[in-house]
Amino acid sequence: MPEIALQIDVAAPRDVVLAALNTHDGLTSWWTTAVDREGDVLLFDFTDVPEPFRLRRERADQDRVVWTNAGAFPPHWAGTWISWDLADQPDEPGRTRLLFRHGGWQPGSEEGVPMVAGTWAELLVRLKDYVQSGKAQPYFVTARRHDEA
DSSP states (O other): OOOEEEEEEHHHHHHHHHHHHHHHOOOHHHHHHEEEEETEEEEEOTTOOOOEEEEEEESEEESEEEEEEOOSSSSGGGEEEEEEEEETTOTTTTEEEEEEEEEEOOTTTGHHHHHHHHHHHHHHHHHHHHHHOOOOOOSOOSOOOOOOO
């Protein structure tokens, strides 16, 4: 089963990175401007996509954030999970090493993995830029706007 794995080092402390992964303002600053929440399920809307991506927050602490797909859309994400492992950079106080993984791809969905991996790479660059500068530059800007995550 394929898995996407990407690692980046950022010049920001863990709490700043964690806020970017766990708060409405954080998520809308690097991913999409349309983020909502239903309990522990995050809803990510995108222009020209018929329904939001639904990701359940399974864990969110200083060391790890885990989301699981909680919806039927997109179909090729069925059964997948996303994890973000946060660690201090060795010999670099105040900096964070972030290991991103997206796995659990079901047989028959492998053809979409390279495209998804490319999008995640772009998103991680946006995330890094946001936590280092504080300047919001979401990858997806949608007409729909929500107010909480």
